[in-house]
Amino acid sequence: ETGVTQSPTHLIKTRGQQVTLRCSSQSGHNTVSWYQQALGQGPQFIFQYYREEENGRGNFPPRFSGLQFPNYSSELNVNALELDDSALYLCASSSRQGEQFFGPGTRLTVL
Amino acid sequence: AQTVTQSQPEMSVQEAETVTLSCTYDTSESDYYLFWYKQPPSRQMILVIRQEAYKQQNATENRFSVNFQKAAKSFSLKISDSQLGDAAMYFCAYRSAHGSGNTGKLIFGQGTTLQVKP
Numbered sequence: 001e002t003g004v005t006q007s008p009t010h011l012i013k014t015r016g017q018q019v020t021l022r023c024s025s026q027s028g029h030n031t032v033s034w035y036q037q038a039l040g041q042g043p044q045f046i047f048q049y050y051r052e053e054e055n056g057r058g059n060f061p062p063r064f065s066g067l068q069f070p071n072y073s074s075e076l077n078v079n080a081l082e083l084d085d086s087a088l089y090l091c092a093s094s095s096r097q098g099e100q101f102f103g104p105g106t107r108l109t110v111l
Numbered sequence: 112a113q114t115v116t117q118s119q120p121e122m123s124v125q126e127a128e129t130v131t132l133s134c135t136y137d138t139s140e141s142d143y144y145l146f147w148y149k150q151p152p153s154r155q156m157i158l159v160i161r162q163e164a165y166k167q168q169n170a171t172e173n174r175f176s177v178n179f180q181k182a183a184k185s186f187s188l189k190i191s192d193s194q195l196g197d198a199a200m201y202f203c204a205y206r207s208a209h210g211s212g213n214t215g216k217l218i219f220g221q222g223t224t225l226q227v228k229p
Binding site: 031033035040041042043044045048056058088090092094098099100101102103104105107 | 215
């Protein structure tokens with residue numbers, strides 16, 4: 001059974017650019033949640049996708065958007081990057097209302 | 112809105128000793144789940160233990176156990192026989208169990224960094 005994977009591991013962008021982060025869910029899971037974790041803080045919920053539709057959103061602006069594909073993998077897109085977007089982005093997959101299993105995260109640095 | 116608070120930014124324990132990490136939460140819901148996650152320097156968030164609010168019995172997983180006090184909204188984690196591999200950041204998290212449009216999102220505390228001394 002393959003666990004949750006994320007790509008890339010880390011990347012560096014400049015302010016104003018756009019970025020796409022990817023997540024492959026664990027086999028059998030149809031729900032993907034995205035979290036932002038600032039350095040030294042707890043993760044903050046960004047949004048969740050269930051069967052290709054957004055199923056709840058945290059307190060993040062519209063420039064944070066996402067997609068879920070028929071194979072339940074997911075993308076997180078961030079437009080107009082700001083310095084404060086520098087963080088670890090975690091993806092977690094689950095069955096509906098089930099236990100969330102996390103990927104290793106993508107470290108984004110915005111200069 | 113639900114909140115989770117961890118008031119101990121850092122804790123240390125001697126190898127083979129016992130340590131307790133504290134967590135309090137606030138909610139008006141009666142049915143929910145509580146979790147402790149471990150995040151080592153590798154960054155992977157790992158589930159340590161889970162507690163259903165409707166269960167009075169405290170959850171236990173090998174050397175890890177919780178003290179769940181529902182009325183006090185307290186959920187502490189006890190690590191017995193601490194090992195060097197237990198060194199990590201520990202997060203307490205809350206998840207609603209029911210409700211329309213419930214995403215099952217996790218609400219995390221600020222974390223406690225645990226140092227294990229040899």
